[in-house]
Amino acid sequence: MPATPATPVTPVTVVGLGSMGSALAAAFLAAGHPVTVWNRSPAKAGPLVEQGAVHEPDIAAAVAASPLVVACLSRYDTTRAALAPARGALRGRTLATLNSGSPEGARAMAEWARSLGARFLDGAVKNVPQAVGAPDTQLVYAGDRSVFEEYEPVLRALGGDTIHLGAESDLAALYEVAVGATLLPALIGFFHGAALVTDRGRTAASMVPYSVKWLEMIASILPALADEIDSGDYARPFSSIGVFHDGMDDDLATAKAAGLDGDWLDSLYGVVRRAVAEGREGQSVSALTEVLRRPGT
16 A cells, blocks of 8 residues: 655744644644744743744744744734734745634735735634644635645644635635624523523533534534525425514513523514514525525615
8 A cells, every 4th residue: 555645844934822823833843844933922932932843033034934824813904913024024935814804804915915925825723722733623725726735734734624615815714704603692592591591500511411412403404504595495494484483582581580681682583573574484494594684674
């Protein structure tokens, strides 16, 4: 059986050593890549230096140290500000950003990088820092496919489920916002339930097995809901908007009786009320997508 080709050893510079940036640098080190690190607060580099990284306090020198520069700062404007003194050093290098921000911000970042002669990839880590480097950790990237393919073996050190979404530079940011839209509502829903349960003297932990099962059920029906949205056919629901409308008063009353803040639920159910007002009561719950396209109408 032929041997699997070894991953090329490629020097990498990591800019930004918050919890995620530090995890990225550690994963590159664990994969055998020479790593240079830079951070506004030099003290954060200490643990990585102990693991074999080189700390370079000068941002231009840090960028010049590697053909691949991975920036993990809070936002695109923060990234540009940090890299501004290294404009000249970016020429001929590949800059990959793994920060939060809007699709518009990603497009502006890509244009800025290209204007300096750098090749650009934008990306997103779809997991927590502790999961960086695991075989099932997902990262998505957007930008020039040839650049992605060149560095894909190196980037896979950060997570085995590494995906190129397309050549448009804002696609990773778009999917980060679109997929991430599920997170806070789901967590607030869990926290709301936890407040109800703990108000009765039970533990939030007692909810977890049932909440996990519920989330697994939701995951199982997403493909069917997506098909309804893509086709625009909401006429054969397995869960109608009317079902949610019928139950909302009880949900709101339960929250009120427990003394909880029900404003978030009232806002959520406002979308359901609008759908019913439009005559969509018998349609699939996925038709709420159409209501969301027209806020305030």
